[in-house]
Amino acid sequence: MRIDLHSHSSASDGTQPPPDVVRRARERGLDVLALTDHDTVAGHASAAGALPAGLTLVPGMELSCRRGGRSIHLLAYLFDPREPELLAECARIRRAREERARLTVERLVELGVSVTWEQVAELAAGAPVGRPHIARAMVAAGAVAEPALAFTPKWIGAGGRAHVSRYALDPGHAVRLVRAAGGVPVLAHPKAERRGEAVPDEWIAELAAAGLFGVEADHLDHDEAARRHVRGLAGELGLAVTGSSDDHGELTGHRLGSETTDPEVYERLVATATGAAPITGA
Numbered sequence: 001m002r003i004d005l006h007s008h009s010s011a012s013d014g015t016q017p018p019p020d021v022v023r024r025a026r027e028r029g030l031d032v033l034a035l036t037d038h039d040t041v042a043g044h045a046s047a048a049g050a051l052p053a054g055l056t057l058v059p060g061m062e063l064s065c066r067r068g069g070r071s072i073h074l075l076a077y078l079f080d081p082r083e084p085e086l087l088a089e090c091a092r093i094r095r096a097r098e099e100r101a102r103l104t105v106e107r108l109v110e111l112g113v114s115v116t117w118e119q120v121a122e123l124a125a126g127a128p129v130g131r132p133h134i135a136r137a138m139v140a141a142g143a144v145a146e147p148a149l150a151f152t153p154k155w156i157g158a159g160g161r162a163h164v165s166r167y168a169l170d171p172g173h174a175v176r177l178v179r180a181a182g183g184v185p186v187l188a189h190p191k192a193e194r195r196g197e198a199v200p201d202e203w204i205a206e207l208a209a210a211g212l213f214g215v216e217a218d219h220l221d222h223d224e225a226a227r228r229h230v231r232g233l234a235g236e237l238g239l240a241v242t243g244s245s246d247d248h249g250e251l252t253g254h255r256l257g258s259e260t261t262d263p264e265v266y267e268r269l270v271a272t273a274t275g276a277a278p279i280t281g282a
Contacts, residue, residue, distance in 0.1 A: 003032040003261040005058065005269075006075060006188065006216065006244030010125055011035075011043030012062075013132040015249030018043035019050030021256075022281075026052040028257040032266060032278070034058035034077060034244070038130060039093045041081045051281030058270075058278050062188060063178070064093050066168035071158070071197050072187070074174045075216065075244075078273030079183025086181045089169060094128045096167035101129040107162035108134070108155075114141045131156055132251055147251055151195075158197075171203070172210045179211045182275025186214040186242055191230055192221040201233055208237040213272060218243025218259040240265045 008014035009021045016024070018035060021043075025033040033055060035047050044059045051057055058077055065072040079086065105117050115137045123133045135150035144150050151157040169177070171187075178185040187207060190199040204215065217230035218241075234241045243259040246252065270278060 001031040001263045001266070002029055002257060003263060003266045004030055004245050004247070004257050004259070005032075005034040005060070005077070005186070005242050005261050005266070006036050006062070006219075007033060007247045007256060008037050008062075008249070009035060009043045009047070010249075011040055011127050012037035013127070013130040013248060013251070015251050018047035021247075021249070022047050022051055022055060022057060024254070025256050026055045026281075030055065030257050032056045032058060033256070034060040034075075036060040036062045036075055036077075038062050038128070039064055039090045039097070040128060042127070044081070048279045051279065053281050056278045056280045059276055061090070063090075063174050064097075064168040065171040065174050066165075067171055067203065069165075070199070071168070071195075072171045072199055072203075073189065073197070074169075074171055074178070075186040075188050076174075076178040076181075077184045077186065077269060078276045078278070079178055079181035080275035083177075083181035083275070086177050089174075089177065092167060093169070097128050097130060100164045100166035101131070101134060103164045104131070104134055104156055104162050107164065108138070108143075111161060113138060113143045115143075132248065136251075171207055175207055175210045175212050182273060184213045184269050184272050185211065186216060186240070186269075187212060188216050188244075189219040189221045189246065190215050191226040192219070193226070194221060204233060205237055208239055212239060213269065214240030214242050214265070216244055217241045218261075219246060220255070220258060221246075240268060242269075
């Protein structure tokens, strides 16, 4: 089995609609795909409706968290999407995301970048506006050559001239919320140094004590040393280890299936969940 547990669609900051994402997953030879858009489940229904035969969809979400000024990403799988507290927190995060995006656009204009809120909103196509949409607008304006170059201190990266902080969950609280909704929490790319988002080992140990199921070791933002470190830490803490592409479509080079999760870990994840179940295409 080929299993990819981290992907994005145009329901958040990916470039393809959910039905196209699941079709592409099957074309890439995947057997299982988790759709984990940022702080939303809006893409699940259309993805499930378009599932090709032989592909299993794992409904998921990537929750925005923050601690000590550091951005942390928590993958949540197979939770009950109707759980009231989790729903309310996701709505609050999405509102804060739009407020940040508007302020970011204003700062970019002050810095001489020819972008408008209307352009950014059009790129989002109805999804919550995020920094990747702003980065794409900056490319169109000629401010940067590619979206990745927008995420630097010069522009909208952490500490950047146009960077704006926003509300996000404390990761420990997020882990408990996911568990309360019957879901399974996994820490995404915990040692992503190039993003400036590496999570200290002691924080990961705290999250393990709070109910964290696993850590994403095999990710393209992790070099071999980081992967070994995450695997070793997972062994010490009794955490599962996953691997995922974190595909965003065109934005990340259509890389579904570039990293995968061991089938035994996937089976444990599914057996742990009580909030929802995977969906298999007929």
